[in-house]
Amino acid sequence: MKTIIEPFKIKMIEPIKLTTREEREAILRRAHFNVFQIPAEEVIIDLLTDSGTSAMSAEQWAGMIRGDESYAGARSWFRFENVLRELTGMAHILPTHQGRASERILFELVGGPGKVIPSNNHFDTTRANIEHSGAKAVDLVIDEGKHARSRHPFKGNMDLAKLERLIGEVGAERIPVCMMTVTNNSGGGQPASLENLRAVRDVCRRHRIPFFLDACRFAENAFLIKQREQGQSHRSARDIAREMFDLADGATISAKKDGLVNIGGVLLMRDDALAQRANNLLILTEGFVTYGGLAGRDLEAMAQGFVEVLDEHYLEYRIRSISYLGEHLLAAGVQIVEPPGGHAIYIDAAAFCPHIPIEQFPGQALVCGLYRHAGIRAVEIGSVMFGAVDPDTGESAHPAMELVRLAVPRRVYTQSHIDYVIEAIVELFKERERLRGLRIIEAPPALRHFTARFAEI
Numbered sequence: 001m002k003t004i005i006e007p008f009k010i011k012m013i014e015p016i017k018l019t020t021r022e023e024r025e026a027i028l029r030r031a032h033f034n035v036f037q038i039p040a041e042e043v044i045i046d047l048l049t050d051s052g053t054s055a056m057s058a059e060q061w062a063g064m065i066r067g068d069e070s071y072a073g074a075r076s077w078f079r080f081e082n083v084l085r086e087l088t089g090m091a092h093i094l095p096t097h098q099g100r101a102s103e104r105i106l107f108e109l110v111g112g113p114g115k116v117i118p119s120n121n122h123f124d125t126t127r128a129n130i131e132h133s134g135a136k137a138v139d140l141v142i143d144e145g146k147h148a149r150s151r152h153p154f155k156g157n158m159d160l161a162k163l164e165r166l167i168g169e170v171g172a173e174r175i176p177v178c179m180m181t182v183t184n185n186s187g188g189g190q191p192a193s194l195e196n197l198r199a200v201r202d203v204c205r206r207h208r209i210p211f212f213l214d215a216c217r218f219a220e221n222a223f224l225i226k227q228r229e230q231g232q233s234h235r236s237a238r239d240i241a242r243e244m245f246d247l248a249d250g251a252t253i254s255a256k257k258d259g260l261v262n263i264g265g266v267l268l269m270r271d272d273a274l275a276q277r278a279n280n281l282l283i284l285t286e287g288f289v290t291y292g293g294l295a296g297r298d299l300e301a302m303a304q305g306f307v308e309v310l311d312e313h314y315l316e317y318r319i320r321s322i323s324y325l326g327e328h329l330l331a332a333g334v335q336i337v338e339p340p341g342g343h344a345i346y347i348d349a350a351a352f353c354p355h356i357p358i359e360q361f362p363g364q365a366l367v368c369g370l371y372r373h374a375g376i377r378a379v380e381i382g383s384v385m386f387g388a389v390d391p392d393t394g395e396s397a398h399p400a401m402e403l404v405r406l407a408v409p410r411r412v413y414t415q416s417h418i419d420y421v422i423e424a425i426v427e428l429f430k431e432r433e434r435l436r437g438l439r440i441i442e443a444p445p446a447l448r449h450f451t452a453r454f455a456e457i
Contacts, residue, residue, distance in 0.1 A: 004320045007313040008411060011058065017041050019375050032453035033368050033438055035377045044375030045413065045421055050343045051216075052098075052256035052263060053409035057308060060260070060301045067297030072288055076296035076303075083303040087238075087310075088245040090268040092275035094282055095292030095299060099216055099254025100125040102267035104132075105281050106212070106252060109274065110176035111135035118166055119179035119214070120145070120158045121187045124385055126179070126214060126252075128447050135176075138166060145187045146400035148337045148348040153228040155337075156184030156221075157196040163203055172207040181214040182221040182244065186381055188403065189217075189322075189341030191224035194232065194243060201247045210271070213251040218244060219258040220342030223315040238310045250274075257343065260305030260410060264298050318342075322408060325418050332426040337403065344407040347425070349382060352404075353435050358383055360437025360457055363402045366428075368456075369435045370404075374424035381405050384440075385449045 019027070019042060031037035040046060046053070068074040077095070084093045096102045103126055111117065111133030120141040122130065130137040140162040144152035158180060167175065180200060184190045204211040222241040225232050232240060245251065249271065255264035267282075269275040279289050286293035294302075308314065319342065326340030329347070337346040349363035356362040363380035370376045379385075382402035406421065428435075436456045443452035 004317055007317050016044055024372050024375055028372055034452055035367055035371055036450050043377045045417055046377045047406040048377045048379050050407040050409055054260045055411040060304045063300030063304045064297035067300045069296045073290050074296045076299040077290040080299040080303040083306050087306055088268055092269040094267040095294055096265040096267055096286055097293035098265040102252040102265045103129040105278050107133045109277050115176050116170050116174050120156055120181055120184050123185045141187050148335055151338050154193040155190035156192040158200050160199055167207055172209055175209050177210045177212045178204050179212050179214055183217045183342040188337030188346045189344045191221045193229050194225055197247050210249040213248045215251040216254040216257040217342055219309040223319055237312055237315055255302045258309045259302050260309055261301045264294055264302045328422045334429050344405045347404040349404045350402040355433055356437040358398050363404050364438050365435045366404045369428055373428050376421055376424055379405050
């Protein structure tokens with residue numbers, strides 16, 4: 001069969017409130033042109049994030065009913081620990097309330113002034129937690145990963161020559177960990193290959209630098225390896241995922257992505273001494289080491305989610321549904337980051353809005369236009385999220401690409417919802433010259449995209 005269907009039945013529904021363009025105009029202005037400030041019930045199709053927005057399965061809900069809420073050593077903890085140990089092979093498994101809690105603990109322990117932490121691309125909270133510690137976050141993605149039109153199958157790969165050069169410039173002693181984000185979220189949801197992961201591990205081992213994964217979307221990365229990497233098509237996604245973890249000394253995971261849950265995270269480590277320090281900090285800030293700030297029912301849902309996410313019928317449907325969206329936009333002339341990746345489609349906002357200069361945030365303009373036109377909420381990944389001002393020169397620095405991410409929640413929307421998104425974007429593309437640039441009128445010093453206020457120019 002050519003048609004790939006959703007490999008599940010829907011047993012419960014949530015109504016969608018349908019708004020008019022006039023209503024959305026007023027809502028957008030009340031939100032100061034920041035879609036994070038729009039109430040969710042005023043959104044028709046919500047592609048803001050795939051984090052914590054999954055629909056849970058019947059087995060996950062059943063697990064929540066069975067959840068053991070004992071404070072220490074709950075039955076639910078042991079099930080969670082067993083699933084994660086079988087999946088990752090890691091010696092130390094620390095539950096946290098979400099991925100950024102795992103990041104905060106890790107970088108509080110290994111970061112600090114004078115430290116440098118490389119990655120292919122750090123995402124927003126990872127970078128913020130690194131910089132909050134006083135360390136410097138450095139992106140070393142391959143050059144193909146900076147160009148939307150490049151069809152390189154693994155645009156999430158790290159540039160090994162750049163990594164070696166950085167180590168030579170700053171010294172291995174100043175690099176407490178080397179990270180790899182799989183899939184590479186801020187670079188277009190692009191995967192990293194096993195070949196590249198092995199090579200980065202080898203460089204790190206030679207210089208005695210611990211190698212960590214930001215593994216929020218490990219299952220999608222594993223399935224893209226199965227599809228795209230030579231010599232991997234015969235292997236299961238589970239085996240590939242296990243090899244990815246076997247290459248690493250640790251990992252941070254937001255279970256709100258490939259854990260298929262609405263809350264939860266994991267911090268994984270092999271080093272006994274570092275894990276002991278992390279346990280102490282976890283108890284101080286999150287909760288006891290067998291619940292990590294979560295309820296027992298959350299641990300049950302996570303354990304089941306980490307099992308279900310590696311079902312290859314699900315992964316085939318998931319990756320194909322993302323490709324379906326991307327291919328239809330490309331066919332209509334809308335430039336996206338090619339090829340379609342794992343969890344989202346990324347529109348090249350600079351190409352979509354060539355009349356809007358970078359200083360007027362074309363990505364944010366497209367985000368606002370998409371909500372105004374069709375009630376679709378997306379997110380800017382460009383100069384709002386990653387832009388900065390050089391403290392020495394006062395000049396603005398911009399990321400390599402100005403993107404708008406359409407992050408598709410897992411097991412939530414059907415093909416007709418995605419067809420609606422395609423139709424809306426194509427219609428907006430035809431009248432894109434009407435989109436207006438924006439200026440920031442108020443913003444915090446860090447993670448400004450969440451709360452900044454804008455005005456149209």
